[in-house]
Amino acid sequence: MINSPEILRLIETATLFRGVPRETLDPLFRKANRVTLKQGEKLLSPDKINENVYIVVSGRLSVQATASTSDKPIATLSPGECVGEMSVLVDGVVSAYVVAATDCELFVIDYESFWLLIDGSNEAARNMLNILVHRVRLGNRIMADNLLYHDSFPDDDIIDGLTGLYNYHGIHRKFDRLILRCKVGKQPLCFIVLEVDGVEKAMDIVRDSHVVQSLRTIAQALLKFLRPDDHAARLVGGKFAVLLANTSLADAFATAERLRATVSETPILLPDGSTLQPETISAGVSEALPDDTLGTLIARADIALEQAIAAGRNCVVHG
Template identity: 30%
Template sequence: MSVAIQADPPAGRSMQALRESDIALLAGAELFRGIPPLEMEQIVYGFLSGAVIQAHPAGSVLLAPGCANDRLFVVLEGALTVQLEDELLGHLLALGPGQCFGEMSLIDRTGSSATVIAVADCRLLSIASRDLWPMMLVEPLLAFNLMQVLSGRLRSVNSALIRSHHICRDLEHEIRRDALTGVFNRRWIDEQFARQLERCQREARPVTLLMCDIDHFKQLNDTHGHALGDQALRKFAEALAGATRPGDLLGRYGGEEFALLMPDAGGDTAFGIAERLRQAVAAVAIPSAPGPVQLSASFGAASWQPGEAAISVADLFLRADEALYAAKRAGRNCTVLATRRDGLAQPDR
């Protein structure tokens, strides 16, 4: 990236004359705020040396991240934008006549932390550090004003970081939610279920995984269309979410299949919860032209109890899936609980 501003213009060049309009503007500029116009003019003409008036066409990159800078710039004419490297933060603030930039890299000497671009042709008053510090000794208001500018910049960066955090949080929420039903998706299930199962086993707390899906969902789709099928999935998810306990983890595993992990729920407790869920789903009726479509669902559960050998989340899913298929073979609309001893408990309706 080509940066238009040189860190230290050649010495010995005479200072370009400030226009009357420049003097009037500087009298109200944020750097010279509170300083009488005559005193401000004496300071500017008395201390500044070298080529201090710079002109840049629109599109010029005036500062770039990492580039050394030992100058403070005051905008006399034109418009500039300050941008951060982070794509989420992007545009930080706009600068116009009377505002300054370059103060952070001037003070800490670690290079610019942002990109400053001219969005319109601009003229700048360029103040080198060798001139700025003596100016502040003569007029302490300059130091006070510069601290206010710096404080404003830090607040702008802080606000941008907060916005970025909210954006990241919203994006994180979106990539872990199923767009159709609003419950968590497979990616979230893969991350959280394994973590929660490991925690329950470490703390010797019972845990149960429940797999469930809508009975005859393909037939429902073929008969009534995908729009009603999508509505069925949403209503199914709502019924499940409305009947789960606080702390239970619900997500859409894929297609019409959903998974629910229930910490602190052994076989009997989980079986009761599954039956409550099954009844909540059975109460769902979706309006359609031929008549209401009644939903039903099958449930398969697999538990881990303290004292048993540790089990992986993949094995727990396998056992719960086997129980779900056993429920379907038993006629659907029922719950089957896998057990360690004899494989599968009898279905309950």
């Protein structure tokens, strides 16, 4: 419980509480607590679930991509600003580190109190919408800066030059991020390994332009099935992989089946305008376990793929 009139007046001016009637805030103030952080202490990190919203009362917080205080912050939060609301809105999953840039004092709103406030006050709901708009704009600006940065450097280390998909190194980077979300947020993650039937001809891609176009056609088919958090890669030869975020094994199997059917019905268009008969693919599907590495996940999907090949090809098996 917070009793200090000075602190209460300061908190009332916070962005989240602007225009909210005092009678609406009083129950929140009676239940809320304060926490203090020393400079350099972590408040939030991506490896831990967060169920609180924090209002900065004094000091400054730094939002960072890493835990190192020497890194340039993504944003700095001053008195009256809040943090933690994004993770509360998405099942507690934290997307960045929040570190005390100076000694700090924070007002803490727990999960239940936060939702009671949003549900019970139009003013608070509008304030939260404005905060989220600001967060999205900040995110868009950061992404634009990153695109400018990456345009200055080659992506040869993570992009497959033949198809434009990720290569093994690229999918490994995405896997490391998604498996953490799987562990922390208890969201399912599935992996599809698929191979062009008759893959031995696909291995000789340098001498066979038809095979090159076949692989590119399959890559385009993969991209059509991807959602924003999904990722596809060409691993080697005619073998591809797909990471499906927040997807159950049953849904991943259904996606692989739809992909198999689509590929088998899509003619291969050659640069001269002529077409080849569609390819067929075999696929293996596996679901990530909390202690999985990319290697163990691929291994299980590979076993399922071998079973699909043994069953006559042009089919999907889950492990």
